Amino acid sequence: xxxxxxxxxxxxxxxxxxxLAEGADANAVTRLGAGGQAANVAAWVAxxxxxxxxxxxxxxxxxxxxxxxxxxxxxxxxxxxxxPGRTGTIxxxxxxxxxxxxxxxxxxxxxxxxxxxxxxxxxxxxxxHLPGYSLLRSPIDQAAxxxxxxxxxxxxxxxxxxxxxxxxxxxxxxRLEQLRPEIVFANEDEERILGGPIRGCRWILKRGxxxxxFDGVDMPAVPAQAVDSTGAGDALAAGYxxxxxxxxxxxxxxxxxxxxxxx
Numbered sequence: 001x002x003x004x005x006x007x008x009x010x011x012x013x014x015x016x017x018x019x020l021a022e023g024a025d026a027n028a029v030t031r032l033g034a035g036g037q038a039a040n041v042a043a044w045v046a047x048x049x050x051x052x053x054x055x056x057x058x059x060x061x062x063x064x065x066x067x068x069x070x071x072x073x074x075x076x077x078x079x080x081x082x083x084p085g086r087t088g089t090i091x092x093x094x095x096x097x098x099x100x101x102x103x104x105x106x107x108x109x110x111x112x113x114x115x116x117x118x119x120x121x122x123x124x125x126x127x128x129h130l131p132g133y134s135l136l137r138s139p140i141d142q143a144a145x146x147x148x149x150x151x152x153x154x155x156x157x158x159x160x161x162x163x164x165x166x167x168x169x170x171x172x173x174x175r176l177e178q179l180r181p182e183i184v185f186a187n188e189d190e191e192r193i194l195g196g197p198i199r200g201c202r203w204i205l206k207r208g209x210x211x212x213x214f215d216g217v218d219m220p221a222v223p224a225q226a227v228d229s230t231g232a233g234d235a236l237a238a239g240y241x242x243x244x245x246x247x248x249x250x251x252x253x254x255x256x257x258x259x260x261x262x263x
Contacts, residue, residue, distance in 0.1 A: 001051045001052075001053060001124040001125050001126050001127075002041075002042070002045045002050050002051065002052055002053075002125075002126065002127045002128075002129060002238075002241055002242070003042075003052075003053045003054075003055060003121070003122060003125045003127070003128050003129070003147075003151070004038040004039070004041045004042045004045075004052070004053075004054055004055070004128075004129040004130075004131070005038055005054075005055040005056060005112075005128065005129075005130055005134055005143070005144055005147050006036060006037055006038025006039070006055075006056055006109070006130065006131045006133055006134040006140070006144075007035075007036030007037060007038055007039065007056060007088065007106055007109040007110075007131070007133060007134075008034060008035075008036045008038070008039040008054060008056045008058050008064075008067050008068065008071060008078070008080075008087075008109065009034070009035045009036040009039070009067060009087065009088040009089055009090050009104075009105075009106065009107065009109065010032070010033075010034070010035065010063040010066060010067050010087060010088070010089045010090070011031075011032070011033050011034060011035025011036070011067075011089075011090050011092070011230075011260065011261060011262075012030065012031075012032055012089060012090065012091045012092070013030060013031040013032075013033075013092050013094060013228065013230060013259055013260045013261075014028050014029075014030050014091065014092065014093050014094065015028055015029040015030070015031075015094045015227070015228065015259055016028050016093060016094060016095055016096065017029065017096070019095075020093075029259065031259050031260045032066075033067075033070045033260060033262055034066075034067040034068075034070035034071045034074075034262060035067070035090050035231075035261050035262070036056070036067075036088070036090070036109065037131040037133060037157065037159060037234055038054060038055075038056060038129070038130075038131050038133075038134065039054055039056070039067070039071050039076075040231045040234035040235070040238075040261045040262065041129055041131075041157075041234045041237055041238045041241075042054040042071065042074075042076045042238075043071060043074040043075075043076055043238075043262045043263055044231075044234060044235045044237075044238030044239065044251055044255075044262075044263055045076075045238045045241065045242055046074050046075035046076050046263075047074065047075070047238075047263035048238060048239055048242045048243065048247060048251060049242060049243075050238070050241070050242040052075065052076045052077065053076065053077040053078075053079060053121070053125070054071060054076050054077070054078050054079065054080070055079050055080050055117075055121050055147065056080045056109055056112060057080050057081050057082075057083065057108050057109055057111055057112040057116070057140075058080065058081075058082055058083075058087050058107075058108065058109065059082070059083060059084065059085040059086050059087040059107060059108050060082050060083065060084055060085075061085070061086060061087050063086075063087040063089065063107075064082065064087035067087060070262070074262060074263060079118070079121045080112065080116075080121070081112070081116050083108060083111075085107065085108040085111075086105075086107045086108060087107045087108065087109075088104070088105045088106040088107030088108070088109050089105050089107070090102055090103070090104050090105070091103045092228075092230045092261075094227075094228045094229075094230065094259070097226070099229060100228065100229055100230050102230075106133075109140070110133075110137045110138075110139075110140045111139065111140065112139065112140045112143045113139045113140075113142065113143055114139070114142040114143045114145070114146040116143065117143050117146050117147060119150060122147060122150045122151060125150070125151050125152070126152060126153065127151070127152070127153040127154070127155065127241060128147055128148060128150075128151035128153065128154050128155075129154075129155045129156075129157070129237065129241065130144050130147075130148065130154065130155070130156050130157075130181075131156075131157050131159045132156060132157055132158045132159030132160060132163065132164065132172075132190075133159045133160065133163065135156070135172070135175060136159070136160075136163045136164065136166075136167045136172065137167075145179075148179055153182050154179065154180075154181040154182055154183075155181055155182060155183035155184070155185065155237070155241065156176065156179070156181045156183075156184050156185070157184075157185040157186075157233070157234075157237055158184065158185065158186040158187075158190035158191075158194065159190070160190070161187075161189040161190045161192070161193045164190060164193050164194060165193055169193050169194055169195060170195075172194065173194055173195060173198070176194075176198050176201075177198060180200060180201070181198075181201055182201065182202060183201065183202045183204060183240070183241075184197070184198060184201045184202070184203055184204065185204045185206060185233065185236070185237045185240075186203070186204070186205055186206065187205070187206045187207070187208070187233065188205065188207065191205060202215050203215060203216075204236075204237075204240060204248075206233050206236060207221075208221075208229070208232075209221055209226070211249060212236060212245070212248065212249065212252075214240075214245045214248075217245075219245055219249060220249075221249060221252065221253060222249045222250055222252070222253035223253070224253035224254070224256050224257045225257055226256045226257070227256065227257055227258055227259055228256065228258065228259045228260065229256050230260065230261045231255050231260070231261025231262070232252045232255045232256045233252070234255075234261060235251040235252050235254065235255035235261075235263075236248045236249065236251060236252040236255075238251060239251030239252065
């Protein structure tokens with residue numbers, strides 16, 4: 001059982017068929033579904049044959065219901081408090097070359113508190129995966145730290161160089177050194193702002209179309225026709241946790257060849 005803790009959001013993907021221009025219309029293809037880094041990883045774990053559970057806070061609004069139902073259909077056990085408020089939404093604008101720009105509203109997700117964490121949600125957990133987003137804001141960071149104390153194995157994805165910058169790279173590095181995750185996933189910008197790999201961790205460097213570096217060993221990307229890069233890093237992380245480097249690269253290629261972050 002692989003458990004991820006973090007955001008479950010409504011994901012709006014907009015594939016632009018022409019560049020945006022102020023005051024003008026642009027043709028696009030859109031997709032609506034579940035999103036959020038922790039939810040994405042859980043969905044890909046399930047799609048790749050693993051047992052997956054998601055823990056996170058969501059609102060009792062229509063968006064929360066849609067997102068939870070979509071994640072459940074992926075085969076994920078969805079747990080966590082449902083409260084009055086607003087479920088977050090991510091809008092991803094995807095260019096024709098597959099590159100994307102995101103506008104993120106996390107809603108109530110970062111408000112998960114340690115005292116709301118039910119220890120039974122970690123029953124059967126063999127591995128806990130934490131996006132950096134779950135460690136870079138309060139109070140969800142305290143819930144994440146409490147969950148990490150109950151898990152036998154831990155991985156962390158650094159998530160966002162800008163979020164690390166705003167939190168304080170030195171402070172975040174100290175937090176990771178105290179957590180001592182078995183595995184850390186990072187891209188080159190995140191690795192750079194953190195000041196390099198953390199000793200004692202298996203370091204997975206995501207390099208986009210160049211593939212990935214698995215604990216110092218470079219492996220090329222699996223060839224794919226890039227449609228949308230949204231969620232490719234989450235698919236890679238899930239593939240690695242389920243089956244190692246080869247499955248990680250296969251999952252990332254499968255993800256970029258489709259529209260959206262879910263399998």
